[in-house]
Amino acid sequence: MKKWFYAMIILLLLGWGIHTFQQSEELDEVLPPEESELRLPELSHNTLTINRSEIHKGDLLLINTQYPVPNHAEIQDVVNLFEQNHLVDGFGISDNSVELPLDMLKRFTAMIESARAEGVNHFLINSGYRDLEKQAELYEQLGSKQANPPGYSEHNLGLSMDIGSSLGLMKDAPEGKWLENNAWKHGFILRYPEDKTNITGVMYEPWHFRYVGLPHSAIMQEHDFVLEEYLEYLREQGTVYAEVEGKEYKVSYYPIQAERSIKVPIEGSYTVSGNNTDGVIVTTWGGDPVSVGMEDR
Ligand SMILES: [Zn+2]
Incomplete structure (x- = not known):
């Protein structure tokens, strides 16, 4: 019974593989080479649209006598x-x-x-x-x-x-x-x-x-930063990397003057937090550590 079940699955998969293979071959024949390349876009990232309201949301908001808790938090x-x-x-x-x-x-x-x-x-x-x-x-x-x-x-x-x-x-x-x-x-x-x-x-x-969440608390502990210093450090560095308990993180700061788009890897996870002053911090992990994060600063 079990053997039959697995055999069926293997046959189905084989059939599907052959079918898609044939399809792509057909496409190659029909399309000129440049166009067939266009049909295989590199889906390595998602694009987030960040507007100014994001500056005032998230776990990294700086609150002190200069920067109050945002209205409608x-x-x-x-x-x-x-x-x-x-x-x-x-x-x-x-x-x-x-x-x-x-x-x-x-x-x-x-x-x-x-x-x-x-x-x-x-x-x-x-x-x-x-x-x-x-x-x-x-x-x-x-x-x-x-x-x-x-x-x-x-x-x-x-x-x-x-x-x-x-x-x-x-x-x-x-x-x-x-x-x-x-x-x-x-x-x-x-x-x-x-x-x-x-x-x-x-x-x-x-x-x-x-x-503030990980990896931020770990980076702050390592450098002996308070939140004011950490946010300033990110502003200066642009991007920092951290490894905490085997997870590799990339932390990037983006100034936000107007709406802008930021790329995050399609694999793995990310969080976005404002700093409550002038920008957002995008934290990514779990994807390809080399390509994690983004251009478009
Ligand atoms: Zn207190």
Whole structure:
């Protein structure tokens, strides 16, 4: 029974092969040589059309006192963790107002699972997504030294979390140390390190982690960059390559003045993120590492 089945498949495939072969031979006979070449286009890339609105979307948006959270930023599936407490698994929450987009919760949960495997398991979430109203309240309570005005906090973008430890202050707790050394493997960065306050303009916050995704967090860790420095580096370099856990990535920056087209390889994957200032970053992986990415800068 099985043998027959495979024999049928082989016959079918052979028949199809012969058929298409004959077809292409026929075409060659009919068409002059140049035209038959035109019939075999090199389908190595797709063309993306990028317009200025893309500058303000994505995981790499720079948010600081100069560049606010874009109007109408799409923040999806925000859940209140106190109300949806079945989602609180392996960590604690500081109060009933903690909210997170679901994909951020998944990223955080995966990250602390790795920490737990290394015996670090006293994580808390003190704050996640904050809407503008909540940010305004906080700003009023804490003042401009400890909080940003509404629209100028990464928390309003939904990609940042204030993570704590039930064992003590993050700067001393094992949870803080573990995150400082390992968060990058999960796409997170310590957004406001102690030695970069002159660049970030924000005091040392050992609890504030921002999601940027791989390979960006790995490149930033390797070069000891904060987001401001990383985006500037990409602007200067144009294209950088990174290998993370066996995956080869190509990261390219494109200034966007008007609508433009950018080529990405047809094989493999890509992401596009704006930088919230003047361009987009296209990240490609999984295709042919040599031809990955594009001309048309
Ligand atoms: Zn924060």
